[in-house]
Amino acid sequence: MATHDIHELKLLFSLFDVDHDGHISQDEIKRLVQVVSGHPWTEEQLAAFMQLTDTDTSGDINMEEFTVMMNQYVPTSTLGLRDLFNTFDLSGDGYVDKQEFEKVTKEKGNELNQDQIDIFNKIFQQDENSKVTYEQFIDGATEVYKSLKFN
CATH class of the missing domain: 1.10.238 (Recoverin; domain 1)
Structure with a gap:
């Protein structure tokens, strides 16, 4: 599978990291999904996403986790x-x-x-x-x- 350009991933990450703390929180993920898809996630969907993506179980997504998730689960043709x-x-x-x-x-x-x-x-x-x-x-x-x- 082709990987995303790291520069574009950093740009995308920075736009979703609303408070610029270097992590995408669950609230930021909810907001992102709502804006891009037009539909909010249920708590179950959010929990499943976090379980899949938050590999260090910190409760939010860091740049490394974001990169892994994007490269494994998001086709390069559909970058956010x-x-x-x-x-x-x-x-x-x-x-x-x-x-x-x-x-x-x-x-x-x-x-x-x-x-x-x-x-x-x-x-x-x-x-x-x-x-x-x-x-x-x-x-x-x-x-x-x-x-x-x-x-």
Whole structure:
């Protein structure tokens, strides 16, 4: 099985690690699943996921556990960054425009990570009428990741 690019995994991890403590908590996992899939997990689903992924039984997911889980269970063609972008791309045209962004943040704002919102806001501040491409989203996520200091 092909493995994911470690750079993309680090970017994805940093976007899901809402409090930037170097771990993805169960609450952050719940929020992530809700945002990407549109459906919340049951407590049973969350417990099964944690049992599978949290190999050190710490109660959260560290970068090493995240990498193993992604490489073992998530096909390289379905890396979560694309899914996250698609959450905002309501029309499916490959771009996120200001209206789509505002609609998603209005409907799912309390479920979103502030970093995810800031990536789009920064691009829209540069040009209110611009459409954000997946590549621009990745560039913005890279800037967020580079600014973080993990414990």
